[in-house]
Amino acid sequence: MKWLLRILFLFVVAFGLVIGALLLMPGDKLAAILAEQVKSETGRELKLTGDVNLSFWPVLGMETGPVTFGNAPWASSEPMLSAESLAVGVDAAGLWNGDFRIRRVFAEQPTLRLELSDGRGNWEMSAASSQPSSGSSAASSETSTSGVVTLDRLELTNARLIYIENGATKFDFSNVDLSASWPDPAAPMTMEARMAVPGGKVKVDLRIPDLPAYASGAVTPLKLALTAPGGEFGFDGRVNLAGEMDGNLEVKTNDTEKMLAAFGQAGVGVPLGLGRVADVSGHMTYTKEGRASLRNLEAQLDHNRFTGEADIEISDPPKITARLKGGDIDLSRYNDAPATAGGGSGTASASAPDSGWSTDPIDASALALANGEIRLTASSIAVPELTLGPSDLTLSLDRSRAVLRMAPATLFAGQVTGQVVANNRNGLSVGGELNAQGIDLQQALSTLAGIDRLTGSGSGDFEFLGVGQTEDQIMRSLSGKGSLNVGQGVISGFDLDRLMGRGKDAGGTTVFDSLTASFNIDQGILTNNDLLMSLDNFRADGTGQVNIGARTIDYLFTPVALRANSGQGLAVPVRIVGPWSDPSIKPDLSKVIEAAAEGKLKDIEDDAKQKVLDKVSDELGTAVTDTESAEGALKNKLEEEARKGLLKLLGGN
Incomplete structure (x- = not known):
């Protein structure tokens, strides 16, 4: 028994001497020993600067000054982890049982650089595989996988998080406070992150129920909630180590522009009706290539509702391919200013109906928000001063150039096919090629030009191009050509029957059987020289100009009698001149005098x-x-x- 007591006493004395030696050892010597041990276990360089303080029981711990931890050999030259200070503590009693219970990891101003390339992550570490030695690899593998690893508390304060995938930086966030906990192998891993952004803070809550399965590369459940200024994001599904995801997605915003600004897209305007306030849900699949697909999509964007499917390629700008269906879509106030802090709303000043085209600058920055192709079928689509009926539209976006194809669009009670282009790459230009069938002319002319004197159903072709940063500039620069073919119709405001001497009062209107014309547009002036209007007993030829930019008209109708009308008929040309909102319509007396003089002679x-x-x-x-x-x-x-x-x-x- 005395020998046993002596052996135990000698063991205690020896252990005490070792502990005492460690405590008395200079910090730089301790740092060198720790760095050597870390390298032997991980294959990475650990550099500790400043004093190193150790604790042994009940927590085996270390506190140090500035520290860097090396990156994987295949990754970038920057360290995987660097910090101004680092504190690590491990449960000492658990080590006797082979368990690696991390009590705490605290880091001040750390930079964590995560890199993924060809399925490899720089967080995967194995000294045995990186530095093999004969006869030792199997034993090393067994010892490295024995025991249980858990984490009570991880805290990173004022951190910078960088994620690089296949050489491309996917995100780089600064001023991040992050905490994580995984207290038991059977317990879920939870993580919380806070980050300062313009307008407030972003909060992320993440929960992985089976961390060991996730760490092994298996597909595991994931719940993610993100709250940011202006909105929130939620995901409930599955994920793997490569970041691929599959599950249900929900995005809600009460101020989409504020949320975009929080993620570095300040100044991007969202048109009213396309999601200033949004509620979007669907089943999402995300691949490691940065592509997301949405199925069973339901989107409430302001007062408009859409359903369908979409594919999104995460890039700058994002690329979107979508097929959407909508009911009655209202975009008539898309350019209204957002509500003010006091609850009111502001709108851009509008020109009076007769004061000319607007000279307010046109903001076409929305054309740069994304690339891709979006097809929309809707029961109706209302835009400013215009409403389309049932329509099938496809919008293609490519580097600030938008092409809207109609196949067809229901407009002014007729069908329109063709395309309209808006290009904002080097200044704004608009153009198009359209074919129209069965158009209600009174609706069309009243809406587009404020002219309501012509009634009838027409068909035709129209090509146009305009350039400018305001509505006025575009209208004054218009060029193009077109043709018009109208069946039976009515021109109100003057009576050609009375002017032709037929002696009948048609109530100040002219009823015609057909009307055809072609025209050219140059510098905002439409010129026509071949108008032909057929009436019951005569025809009327027309020639003149419509100044689209100045909103004026100067046009001459020349009636030609087809029979003598009992000798009472006399051709009386009619001139239409003045602003097209209220033109002067009267006989051209100079033509009448010329005709009368020729007859008298x-x-x-x-x-x-x-x-x-x-x-x-x-x-x-x-x-x-x-x-x-x-x-x-x-x-x-x-x-x-x-x-x-x-x-x-x-x-x-």
Whole structure:
């Protein structure tokens, strides 16, 4: 028994001497020993600066000053982890049982750089695989996997988090406070993160029920909640170590522009009706290539509701491919200013109806928000001053250039096919090629130009191009061409029947059977020289100009009688001139005087000619009806007089 007590005493003394030696050892020497042990276990360089303080029981711990931990050999040259200070504590009693229970990991101003390349993560560490030695790899593998690893508390204060995937930086966040806990192998791992952003803070709560399975690369459940200024994001599904995800997604915003600003997209305006306030849900699948697909998509964007599916490629800007269905979509106030802090709303100043086109700058920055193609079928679509009926539209976006294809769109009670283009790459331009069938002309002209005097159903083609940063500039720069074919219709405001002398009052309107015309546009001026309007007893030709930029018209109708109308008909040209909102419509008296003068001169000429013929008839004693008969009668008279004179000279009878 005395020998046993002596051995135990010697063991305690030896252990005490070792502990005492460690406590008395200089900090730099302790740092070198720890760095050597870390490298042997992980294959990474650990550099400790400043004093190193140790604790042994009940927590085996270390506190140090600035520290860096090396990256994987295949990763970038920057360290995987660096910090201004680091404190690590491990449960000492658990080590006797082979368990590695981390009590605490505290780091001040750390930078954590996570890199993933070809399925490898720089957080995966194995000294045996990186530095193999003969006869020791199997034993090393067994010892490294024995026991249980848990984490009571991880805290990173004022951290910088960087994630790099296949050489591309996916995110780089600063001023992050992060905490994590995994107290038991069967317990879920929970993590909370806070980050300062413009307008407030982003809060992330993450929960992985089976961390060992996740760490091994298996697909495991995941719950994620993100709260940011202006909205929140939620995910409930599955995830793997490569970051691939599959599950139910929900995004809600009460101020989408504020949420975009929080994630570095300040100044991006969201049109009213496309999600200033949004509630989006669906089943999401995300791949490690940065592609997300949404199925069973339901989106409430302001007052508009959409369903369908979408594929999104996470890039700058994002690429979107979507097929959406909607009911009655209202975008008529898309440019309204967001509500003010006091609850009111502001709108851009609008020009008075007759004051001309707006000179307010057009904000086309939304064309740069994304690339891709979005197809929308809807029961109706209302935009400012225009409402489409049931329509099938496809919007293609490519580097600030948008192409809207209609296949078809229901507009003004008719069908429109073709495309409209808006290009904001080097200044704003708009253009298009359209074919229209069965268009209600009164609706179209009243909406587009404020003209409501022409009624009828028409078809035609239209090509146009305009350039400018305001509505006024675009209208004054318009160029293009087109044609129009109208069936039976009515022009209100003047009565061609009365002007043609038919003696009937049509109530100040002109009813026509058909109307055709073609036109060209140059510098905002539309020119037409071949208008043909067919009426019951006459036709009307037209020629003139419409100044689209100045919103004026100067046009001349020239009626042509098709039958005499009992001798009472007289062609009276009609000139339409002035602002197109209220033009002057009246007969062109100069044309009437010219026509009347030409008719009077003809009558005088015919009367004088007839009097000459009558006088010749009296003198010659024979009826003369025209110039030729007068010449013949005069010749005969001269011959007869010559014959009588010759006989008299010869003494005959």
